[in-house]
Amino acid sequence: DQQVKQNSPSLSVQEGRISILNCDYTNSMFDYFLWYKKYPAEGPTFLISISSIKDKNEDGRFTVFLNKSAKHLSLHIVPSQPGDSAVYFCAASGDKIIFGKGTRLHILP
């Protein structure tokens, strides 16, 4: 049973537009949420996080929103750039960090 779900395996967005990646979770005990970015043949790199006591965290072009009642979080990237093309993993932390299966983002020129 997947505790962290990323239901879109892939997403294509025009350069300059907003990219929105979604993530749902089932365990209400998760208290910290993270997004990682992964390029081919490299390890995941930490991107941005949010504590369960907040509903928004912003870092430059990246904003993470958390809706605890819906057990849903999203990552917004605006404006999208070619270098943003990668696989994005959502993760949730309780006694361990649980990762989703990832969403492959393609930024179109």
Place this chain on the structure above:
Amino acid sequence: NAGVMQNPRHLVRRRGQEARLRCSPMKGHSHVYWYRQLPEEGLKFMVYLQKENIIDESGMPKERFSAEFPKEGPSILRIQQVVRGDSAAYFCASSPQHKGPYEQYFGPGTRLTVT
């Protein structure tokens, strides 16, 4: 200021051989985690270790897989008698703490191919 180091980056083994994957955590990090990524899958937690202790091995297959993090030296993930289904990317991560908000920092991974 080296990050998490993993070696080898690529490892080819024949069925039945042993695979040894090494991970050196970031300086100052005492918590090490191993993950496996199968093709088209996410990162699956395998094991969490501190120095000389296995804290959580709930994601490790019951047979053939073992992990250690000795007092000196890197953490080792050992796979005995490898089978084709073991072919995957294995990632190691480390963190300075395990409680409260924390991020894990990943190494570049070891790609294991079993022929």
